[in-house]
Amino acid sequence: MPNDLPDSIGFIQANVSTPEGTERIIKETLERLGGLDILINNVGGSSSSTSGALSLSDDDWLQAFNQNLFSAVRLDRGFLPSMIKQQKGAIIHISSIQRRLPGIMTMSYSAAKAALTNYSKNLATQFGGDGIRINTVAPGFTETKAAERLIERMAQNSGIDYNSARQELMDNLGGIPLGRPAKT
Structure with missing residues (x-):
């Protein structure tokens, strides 16, 4: 301080x-x-x-x-x-x-x-x-480190790649007008 x-x-x-x-x-x-x-x-x-x-x-x-x-x-x-x-x-x-x-x-x-x-x-x-x-x-959805880990878990559980899991998450949230989440 x-x-x-x-x-x-x-x-x-x-x-x-x-x-x-x-x-x-x-x-x-x-x-x-x-x-x-x-x-x-x-x-x-x-x-x-x-x-x-x-x-x-x-x-x-x-x-x-x-x-x-x-x-x-x-x-x-x-x-x-x-x-x-x-x-x-x-x-x-x-x-x-x-x-x-x-x-x-x-x-x-x-x-x-x-x-x-x-x-x-x-x-x-x-x-x-x-x-x-x-x-x-x-x-709205902010792509933090924790969100990235969530997307990785989703991809692994669904047997899909990271970008597909990321898009699935955005779609499940009702879509994002900008087409991408906020970044930290």
Whole structure:
């Protein structure tokens, strides 16, 4: 951290897919800042099999829900009290188009993102009167390293090449007007 930055600015390294990781972030943030005005929950992804329901273990489901839903639930629970006290705040959950497009490719991920979207709507209804805005954003397909690994798993499971699997994924997402995903 550069010396000219205030002590209140910094990076807290933790695994938000675990209760211990979210607790660390909540504790250190509240100690440093006293609360938050804006919380963006942008953790997500899946490394599960793309072969469907029978290939997913309990651990696969738990990993998907811990990463894509419970990380947000735990952080919200930790930061909402200070937002309620301030009578203001904003929480943004990054969901996925897959929340509405269930398919066997990423079944546990799709289910977790659907749950996140529903949870967000419930949270917005509950805390809107306290001056807290809760929104869900579902960005289009972005070809990240994790997405590339998903495409590779799809290609392997289907016995097709990478580019065909990539096109199949884009088609399953309802098509992409630009004809290509966003890049990071």
